[in-house]
Amino acid sequence: MRLTKFFLPTLKDDPVDAVTVSHKLMIRAGMIKQLTSGVYSSLPFGLIAFRKVENIIREEMNAIGGNEFLLPALSPHELWAETGRMEDYGDLMFRIKNRELVLCPTHEEVFTSIAKPNLISYKDFPQVWYQIQSKFRNEERPRAGVLRARQFTMKDAYSLDATWEGLDSSYNDMEQAYRNIFTRCGLDFVVVSAHSGAMGGSASEEFMVPSSAGEDNIVISEDGSYTSNIEVAVSFVEKNERKNSDLPFEEFHTPDIKSIDELAGFLNITDRSRLAKSRVFVRPAKDGDDYILVLVRGDDEVNEMKLQNYFGINIRPAHNEELAAITGADAGSIGPVGLKELKNKKVKIIADLLLEEADELISGANRNDYHIKNIDLKRDVPGIEYRDIRTVKEGEQTLDRKSVLRITKAIEVGHIFKLGTMYSEALGAKFLDADGKENPIIMGSYGIGVERTLAAFIEQSNDEKGIIWKGEIAPFKILLISLSGKTDEVKILSESFYKELTEVRNIETLYDDREDVRPGVKFNDADLIGIPLQIIAGEKNLKDGNVEIKIRSTGEKILVSKEDAVSKALELIYLKN
RNA sequence: CGGGAUGUAGCGUAGCCCGGUAGCGCGCCUCGUUCGGGACGAGGAGGUCGCUGGUUCGAAUCCAGUCAUCCCGACCA
Numbered sequence: 185m186r187l188t189k190f191f192l193p194t195l196k197d198d199p200v201d202a203v204t205v206s207h208k209l210m211i212r213a214g215m216i217k218q219l220t221s222g223v224y225s226s227l228p229f230g231l232i233a234f235r236k237v238e239n240i241i242r243e244e245m246n247a248i249g250g251n252e253f254l255l256p257a258l259s260p261h262e263l264w265a266e267t268g269r270m271e272d273y274g275d276l277m278f279r280i281k282n283r284e285l286v287l288c289p290t291h292e293e294v295f296t297s298i299a300k301p302n303l304i305s306y307k308d309f310p311q312v313w314y315q316i317q318s319k320f321r322n323e324e325r326p327r328a329g330v331l332r333a334r335q336f337t338m339k340d341a342y343s344l345d346a347t348w349e350g351l352d353s354s355y356n357d358m359e360q361a362y363r364n365i366f367t368r369c370g371l372d373f374v375v376v377s378a379h380s381g382a383m384g385g386s387a388s389e390e391f392m393v394p395s396s397a398g399e400d401n402i403v404i405s406e407d408g409s410y411t412s413n414i415e416v417a418v419s420f421v422e423k424n425e426r427k428n429s430d431l432p433f434e435e436f437h438t439p440d441i442k443s444i445d446e447l448a449g450f451l452n453i454t455d456r457s458r459l460a461k462s463r464v465f466v467r468p469a470k471d472g473d474d475y476i477l478v479l480v481r482g483d484d485e486v487n488e489m490k491l492q493n494y495f496g497i498n499i500r501p502a503h504n505e506e507l508a509a510i511t512g513a514d515a516g517s518i519g520p521v522g523l524k525e526l527k528n529k530k531v532k533i534i535a536d537l538l539l540e541e542a543d544e545l546i547s548g549a550n551r552n553d554y555h556i557k558n559i560d561l562k563r564d565v566p567g568i569e570y571r572d573i574r575t576v577k578e579g580e581q582t583l584d585r586k587s588v589l590r591i592t593k594a595i596e597v598g599h600i601f602k603l604g605t606m607y608s609e610a611l612g613a614k615f616l617d618a619d620g621k622e623n624p625i626i627m628g629s630y631g632i633g634v635e636r637t638l639a640a641f642i643e644q645s646n647d648e649k650g651i652i653w654k655g656e657i658a659p660f661k662i663l664l665i666s667l668s669g670k671t672d673e674v675k676i677l678s679e680s681f682y683k684e685l686t687e688v689r690n691i692e693t694l695y696d697d698r699e700d701v702r703p704g705v706k707f708n709d710a711d712l713i714g715i716p717l718q719i720i721a722g723e724k725n726l727k728d729g730n731v732e733i734k735i736r737s738t739g740e741k742i743l744v745s746k747e748d749a750v751s752k753a754l755e756l757i758y759l760k761n
Numbered sequence: 762c763g764g765g766a767u768g769u770a771g772c773g774u775a776g777c778c779c780g781g782u783a784g785c786g787c788g789c790c791u792c793g794u795u796c797g798g799g800a801c802g803a804g805g806a807g808g809u810c811g812c813u814g815g816u817u818c819g820a821a822u823c824c825a826g827u828c829a830u831c832c833c834g835a836c837c838a
Contacts, residue, residue, distance in 0.1 A: 196787075196799065197773065201831055221830065275762095276836075290838090321837070324762065338838055390838095399837085488835085501835090596838065633838030667797060704798040711798090722797055732797090 185660070186682075187696045191228050194709050204397040206642040207329030209651050213713045222326025222334030224635075229713065232659040234337065237634050238316050240368045240656060241339045244361040250312040250341060255294050257318055258285045263293045267610040272498075278320045278334075287320035292607045292629060295342045299625055300613035306346040308615065309625075310354055314341035316634065328397055330635035331595065337635055343628035346615060351626045355387070355602055358630045362391055362598050365632065370655040371597070371641055376402050378599065379415040379489045391598035391632075393640040398593040403576060405587040415489035418572060419580035419589055424457055424481070424542040431544065431558040433521065438555045442516035444482040447546070447555065456482030460539065460547040460559070462518045464502040464510065464531075467495050475502065475510055479520055479535040479547070479561075480574050487575040494534075494571060511550040519547035520565045521556055533568045535561060540570045595640040596633075603627040651714030652737050660694040661757050663715035665706050667722035668699045675699075677731075677746060678721045684750050691754070711736065719753055721746075 195212040202208040210216045215230025226234060242252065261284045264270040270277070270286075278287040288294065295313055303311065319338045326332050343354035359375070366373045371393050378390040390413055392402050403417040404410070412418070441447050444459055459482030467474040476495065478486050491499055504514065510531055511518040523531045539545070543560035561568055578591045605624035608614070614622045638657070645652045653659065662685060666678035678697065685693040694715060696706050703722070710718050718734040725732055731749045733742045733756065744752045 193771095195772070200767095200773070203832070218830090319838075324836075325832095325834095327832085332837080336838070340838085599838065631838050636838060669796075702796060702798090702800065704796095704800080707798045709799090720797080724797055 185694050187694060187698055190694065192709075192713070193227070194712055196708075202329060204328040204331065204643070205646055206331065206397060206639040209642055209646055209712075210329055210639065213651055216330060218329075222323055222332070224330055224333060224335075229659060233638055233657060234634055236657040236659065237369060237637050238337070238339070241316065241365055241632060241634070244365045244368075245312070245314050245339070245341060247364075248312060248357040248361050250314045253295075253298075253313055253315045254317060255288075255291050255315055257288055257320065259288050259294055260285060263297060267293055267607055269293070276321050276323070278322050289319055289321045290338075290629075290631070291315070291317075291340055292342065292603070292627075293611065296607045296611045296613050296625075296627070299344055299608070300611060303344055303613070303625060304615050306615055306617045309344060309346040310350050311344040312341060312354060312358075313344065314339060314630075329639060331397060331639050332399065333635065336633060339632040339634060341630040343630070345626045345628075346617065346623070348626060351602055351604075351628055355600060355628050358600055358628065359389065362600065362630070362632070366391055366393075366597065366637070368656050369637060369641060370645065370657060371637070372644055373597065374402065374404060374411050374594070376404075376411040376413050376594075377416055378413045379493065387602040389600050390596050391600075392594035393597055393644065394592050394594045395640060395643040396593055397639075397643050398595040400594050400596050401591055402594045403589050403591055405582045405589055407587040409584075409587060410582045410589070414575060414591060415487065416493070417576045417589070418583055419576040420583050420585050421538055421580055423538050423540055424545075426541055427544050429544060429558075430560070430563075433556050433558045433560070433564060435549050435551070435554050435556050437553060438517075439553050441553070441555070448482065451546070457538075458482070458542075458545050460519070460535075460542075460545045461486075462520060462548055464507055464518065465491060465495070465499050466502045466506060467499045475506070475531045477518070477520060477523065477531050477533045478573055479533065479539060481536065481538055484536065484538070484574040484577075486573055490571075490573050494573075511548075513548060513550045513552050517548040517552045517554060518550055519556060519559070520561070520568070521547070521559060522550050530567070533565055534573060535565075535568055535570050536574045537570050537572050538574065595636065595643065597637045597640050598630075598632040600630045601628060603629050646714075649708070650712035653714045653716055654737060658692075658714075658716050660692045660715045661717065662691055662693045662753055663696065663710050663713070663718045664693055665696045665710060665718055665720045667703050667706065667720065669723035671723075674721050674723055674726055677726065681719060681721065681750060685753075689750065689754060691757070710734075717753055717756055719749060 193214045198208045199211045202211055214227050216224045217227055218224055273289060277289055316339045318335055320335055323332060323334050326334055345351045345354055373391050373393050376390050376392050378388045401414040403412045403414050438450060441450050444456060444461055447459055448456055460479045461482050463478045463486050465476045465478060480486050507515055511523060520533050539561060541562045545559040546555055546557045547559055549556045576589060580589050605626055608624040608627060613625045615625060617623050642651055664678060664681055666674055682695045685691045714736055716736050720732040720734060729745050730743050731746050733744060733753055
């Protein structure tokens with residue numbers, strides 16, 4: 185491609201609205217342009233890069249027997265009502281105003297509706313179906329350019345199996361395909377165990393690219409044996425020791441004490457393990473809402489994802505009015521002792537495992553400005569249940585106590601789930617097994633964010649000058665720079681290089697053939713758009729019969745004779761891959 | 762949805778307090794000189810000051826509303 189014909193609007197300065205590196209660079213390199221919040225146009229250079237990622241995905245999906253589809257982005261309300269996800273997604277789903285249609289945020293329902301009439305015998309399985317298509321999610325707060333957008337390209341794949349062993353096998357194939365994809369994209373990534381979120385289902389892993397621009401926190405043990413999203417991460421911490429002192433519990437005055445920090449200060453203690461922190465959550469139910477009081481140690485935080493796993497995704501923190509109604513106090517003075525019943529429903533009390541049968545605890549008295557000490561959960565809180573509901577912290581030990589946990593931010597580029605029969609049951613997608621019995625299809629769901637994958641790559645591969653492409657996703661392999669001079673000599677040579685590279689060698693080459701642009705501008709554009717190899721033809725070196733080859737990643741410059749230039753460049757490309 | 766901030770030329774901004782001709786840099790156009798790391802000179806084009814209403818003789822500027830965008834917290838590829 186000749187630069188004089190290529191639409192590449194580069195920017196010298198950072199756009200003021202962009203904060204993350206990938207966002208700035210994608211705009212500056214003329215890859216994307218924002219249309220409205222969370223919605224971006226792909227410009228030619230960006231599109232070439234996105235297609236690189238898509239083609240790698242396509243090849244790896246096809247390699248495990250995937251069938252490529254292209255489903256509509258529009259779908260009818262009723263399909264989503266059947267699985268109940270109209271409500272689950274809520275405002276996250278874009279709805280069409282003048283038809284009973286929605287813009288799909290994902291495609292489980294649509295794929296399942298195709299499977300239902302067509303996959304009717306156990307002999308029809310297994311199948312892997314996928315598509316690469318635009319998804320629409322009405323994100324409340326889009327951010328960081330394409331990292332979190334309202335419209336984005338997703339590869340979504342679905343495995344359809346007749347047996348649970350089949351699902352395991354499909355899932356494993358997919359996991360390997362994902363490893364291949366992200367490796368070929370040149371990403372430094374980790375696979376972590378994950379929460380299955382709004383999708384439902386059981387096993388689930390995420391493909392994470394460590395980056396300060398990431399929105400997720402992942403936990404990695406120092407020896408690498410344990411990796412997990414913090415949402416589901418577990419660790420080893422000693423439980424509270426039971427003292428068995430059997431001291432009676434006792435209310436005491438704590439004026440204006442609202443937080444654990446203030447309480448610790450008021451009591452003049454630093455160990456917060458016996459200060460029990462209470463939070464109340466609500467689970468909406470048809471016969472009246474359920475209330476759940478959650479207790480963790482004062483030095484811990486409640487992990488709301490773990491709660492969702494136990495009590496469903498609709499669970500939410502209680503509002504202040506609800507708190508007052510069931511505890512008689514405001515947040516800051518609530519506790520597990522002396523809760524009211526609301527509409528004849530008992531408040532369920534869940535405590536973290538570290539508090540199992542703990543005593544001598546201090547917690548709110550359910551009376552403003554009062555706390556209680558010497559609470560014995562075993563003695564004073566009948567019906568209490570213990571579960572793992574805390575968020576792990578940096579520096580804690582792994583469960584096997586062989587290593588230590590580190591926490592880092594990461595970008596989620598891919599996610600694989602074992603869905604099971606959730607959607608096939610809801611939509612009645614069944615098949616006959618060898619015994620002639622009817623069973624729901626067993627499904628898996630597998631997603632990759634295309635633009636996000638590319639943005640994650642740029643987050644990991646850049647310097648102060650710009651992007652540094654490498655490997656298969658480089659939009660071009662060579663940037664041929666012609667520095668125009670007094671004579672036509674350089675131009676004639678550049679043209680011959682271009683012809684050989686593209687027509688004879690079939691190398692993806694971008695040719696900076698601009699004649700009215702000064703060298704400095706060309707060099708800076710070159711480093712900004714980050715093509716791995718630059719061949720620079722100019723009068724200075726051509727006087728001695730030479731041209732320069734620059735390696736973008738290292739900045740290394742190699743002087744070669746004009747006769748050897750193309751073969752040397754090809755050699756370097758293959759070395760780099 | 763809560764909290765914070767910002768809307769002035771393609772981009773980045775000054776002016777706003779204290780109302781009166783809209784300014785600067787980059788980019789763009791023409792001519793000339795220059796030409797290996799974002800050149801120089803001369804000339805030029807380009808702005809409903811986000812939108813609506815109000816106050817005023819007069820509003821980019823003051824007031825009210827509204828819309829949009831960005832950043833920080835709860836969701837996801």
